[in-house]
Amino acid sequence: MSATLFEVPAVEQVAKVAVDVPLAHLDRLFDYRIPGKLLEDARPGVRVTVPFAGQVVDGWLVSVGAPETGGKLADLRSVISPEPILTTRLFDLIRAVADHYAGTWWDVARLAIPPRHSRIEKQEQRTWPVPGPGGMPEILPGFPGGPELLTALAEGGAPRAFWQVPCVAGPPGDLTGGVLEAVSASLASGRGALVLFPTIRGMEAGAARLERLLGQGCVARLSWELSRGLRYENYLACSRGRARVVVGTQSAVFAPLPDPGLIVVVDDGNEGHCFERFPRPHVRSVAMIRAVQDGCALLLASHARSCEAQGLIERQWLRELALPSREMRRIGPALRSVPETQQSNPGGTRLRLPRQAFEHLRIRLASGPVLVSVARAGHSPGLRCARCRARATCPRCGGPLLRPSRDQLLCRLCGHTPVRFECTRCHATGLRAPIAGSERTAEELGRAFPGVRVINSSAERIRSGIPEEPAIVVATPGGEPGVPGGYAGALILDVELALSRADLRVGEETLRRWCQVACLVRPAVDGGGLLIVGPPEEPAVQALLRADPGGFAARELADRAAAGLPPAVKAVQVGGDPDAVAAFLDNDPFTGAEVLGPTLTRENPDPEAMSLLRCPLEEGRELVRAVKHAAAIRSARKEGGRLFLQVDPMTLT
Numbered sequence: 129m130s131a132t133l134f135e136v137p138a139v140e141q142v143a144k145v146a147v148d149v150p151l152a153h154l155d156r157l158f159d160y161r162i163p164g165k166l167l168e169d170a171r172p173g174v175r176v177t178v179p180f181a182g183q184v185v186d187g188w189l190v191s192v193g194a195p196e197t198g199g200k201l202a203d204l205r206s207v208i209s210p211e212p213i214l215t216t217r218l219f220d221l222i223r224a225v226a227d228h229y230a231g232t233w234w235d236v237a238r239l240a241i242p243p244r245h246s247r248i249e250k251q252e253q254r255t256w257p258v259p260g261p262g263g264m265p266e267i268l269p270g271f272p273g274g275p276e277l278l279t280a281l282a283e284g285g286a287p288r289a290f291w292q293v294p295c296v297a298g299p300p301g302d303l304t305g306g307v308l309e310a311v312s313a314s315l316a317s318g319r320g321a322l323v324l325f326p327t328i329r330g331m332e333a334g335a336a337r338l339e340r341l342l343g344q345g346c347v348a349r350l351s352w353e354l355s356r357g358l359r360y361e362n363y364l365a366c367s368r369g370r371a372r373v374v375v376g377t378q379s380a381v382f383a384p385l386p387d388p389g390l391i392v393v394v395d396d397g398n399e400g401h402c403f404e405r406f407p408r409p410h411v412r413s414v415a416m417i418r419a420v421q422d423g424c425a426l427l428l429a430s431h432a433r434s435c436e437a438q439g440l441i442e443r444q445w446l447r448e449l450a451l452p453s454r455e456m457r458r459i460g461p462a463l464r465s466v467p468e469t470q471q472s473n474p475g476g477t478r479l480r481l482p483r484q485a486f487e488h489l490r491i492r493l494a495s496g497p498v499l500v501s502v503a504r505a506g507h508s509p510g511l512r513c514a515r516c517r518a519r520a521t522c523p524r525c526g527g528p529l530l531r532p533s534r535d536q537l538l539c540r541l542c543g544h545t546p547v548r549f550e551c552t553r554c555h556a557t558g559l560r561a562p563i564a565g566s567e568r569t570a571e572e573l574g575r576a577f578p579g580v581r582v583i584n585s586s587a588e589r590i591r592s593g594i595p596e597e598p599a600i601v602v603a604t605p606g607g608e609p610g611v612p613g614g615y616a617g618a619l620i621l622d623v624e625l626a627l628s629r630a631d632l633r634v635g636e637e638t639l640r641r642w643c644q645v646a647c648l649v650r651p652a653v654d655g656g657g658l659l660i661v662g663p664p665e666e667p668a669v670q671a672l673l674r675a676d677p678g679g680f681a682a683r684e685l686a687d688r689a690a691a692g693l694p695p696a697v698k699a700v701q702v703g704g705d706p707d708a709v710a711a712f713l714d715n716d717p718f719t720g721a722e723v724l725g726p727t728l729t730r731e732n733p734d735p736e737a738m739s740l741l742r743c744p745l746e747e748g749r750e751l752v753r754a755v756k757h758a759a760a761i762r763s764a765r766k767e768g769g770r771l772f773l774q775v776d777p778m779t780l781t
Contacts, residue, residue: 145187153760155232161201173212177205230755240382256370259342262312279312279670291429292450295646297614319389320372326400335375350376367697397434432640438681456675461649461656465664493615505587508566513551514558524541605641614650623662665751698748699772706737708769715758
């Protein structure tokens with residue numbers, strides 16, 4: 129008998145494709161037959177088009193294998209590009225992030241992989257220089273655990289740490305300098321490094337310093353703000369293994385470095401690290417998932433401290449690199465606070481500054497520029513009638529009026545610019561501004577300090593840097609320009625306004641912004657000082673004065689644990705049309721989770737409801753699976769209405 133009778137017939141290999149379908153119940157791979165004309169180009173990781181539900185849609189060829197069923201399969205329509213962009217690591221990372229945030233694979237893939245640029249893909253890529261040695265470290269070795277971190281990175285280890293950076297200009301508060309030392313140690317082990325900034329401004333500054341240290345042209349920049357061609361060129365350099373150092377924002381956390389040794393997240397509490405599109409993943413969480421999957425090191429570096437980072441430290445998932453608070457105060461600027469009272473300066477001008485603040489500005493201006501931090505941009509963001517104190521409203525639509533400049537009124541709602549104001553209640557024409565914006569503050573300080581240059585760095589007029597000479601710089605959070613050698617002093621205003629926002633993270637976010645101001649000021653030994661004008665009994669003010677963001681984060685986390693609020697618990701926010709929210713909650717029993725609501729958060733004209741699902745952190749995976757299950761039922765049943773989901777919400781609205 130012939131042996132061929134016992135041979136198992138070969139099974140036809142098919143393409144496993146992730147199809148661009150926005151339905152949660154179809155979040156899986158589909159099998160397609162590979163026609164003979166595409167056998168050469170149909171490799172794992174390439175972009176393809178496939179027929180689906182009577183249409184031709186985009187897809188990613190994930191792998192090639194045996195079919196799951198014995199039915200007739202549709203053929204791949206085309207291979208868009210033979211470039212194998214989607215590596216196995218990248219697919220697994222996108223899958224893990226989608227599962228963590230109750231989204232679909234394609235929801236995350238749109239955020240992770242830039243659009244194709246055919247011309248860039250076909251042209252010859254430039255040569256990427258090999259990064260040079262970074263020199264001897266001077267900053268991180270001065271922190272407890274810093275030498276061990278650098279040694280582990282240089283030896284190919286995967287340490288995980290949070291670096292509490294002191295709030296002072298120059299070493300040891302040079303956050304970017306410490307990050308460069310960690311990157312150099314990772315490169316010494318033969319591995320790559322990925323540094324993530326919350327803003328394009330920070331990314332450009334960090335990339336420039338890296339190139340000065342490691343060599344011009346060896347750093348790949350990745351950000352949505354870059355041109356499409358440049359972004360895709362840098363992405364290809366990562367995918368092809370040519371770029372070893374990547375600096376970017378948000379989506380750069382998915383950069384396909386072949387052998388990452390270190391991921392750095394700068395200022396992880398900054399809201400710029402949260403994607404705006406569903407499922408709104410946070411860069412910190414994606415970096416944590418990737419560090420585990422790739423077996424690489426993770427470093428969070430910040431002048432402040434988020435509650436999430438504090439939770440990771442308390443659970444011993446991250447090691448803390450921090451100096452004692454007493455040492456932080458010693459090396460930082462002199463810190464003081466005074467209550468907020470209005471007084472007149474010696475020239476008789478009415479100021480919203482107490483006498484101590486005026487003296488602080490006068491003394492510090494003698495040795496250099498002084499930074500004045502205000503909460504709002506514009507001239508007068510909030511206006512009221514000078515006689516009856518009624519809110520100033522637009523004569524056309526009734527919306528709130530504001531004063532973007534001294535001689536202009538503007539409706540925030542419809543954009544109307546009325547020539548004059550007349551109160552609808554008492555018909556008076558005078559206006560008062562209980563809130564002073566950056567422009568009005570600059571005008572007042574200019575009159576109070578004649579002959580001193582006053583610079584407004586806010587809104588569309590953010591300055592990148594100013595010279596080291598006496599000047600008053602009025603800036604809103606995030607708009608503070610840098611100064612070589614640091615500011616001689618800083619003044620923080622609008623404390624009560626900043627802390628009055630209805631936000632779960634108002635204290636944490638306000639302290640983070642103040643720390644960003646303090647880190648630009650010279651140390652006390654060089655004459656640097658910071659004065660905060662506001663109630664000194666506020667916990668955030670006390671944390672700044674004590675130079676203790678870690679203690680503040682620990683107390684904030686404990687308060688949230690007592691109240692059952694994230695990040696002390698696993699939480700999922702469900703919002704949208706009231707009927708849609710109610711129907712979604714009926715799609716799964718959500719066993720083990722507490723369901724709060726739904727609560728009507730807005731009535732007319734478009735009613736909106738919100739519900740919060742929460743459970744202990746150790747049961748978080750089961751809760752997210754239940755949410756994905758309910759979402760799949762919703763899409764399969766074609767349930768209508770607006771609905772949004774947010775796992776680990778940054779704010780509760």
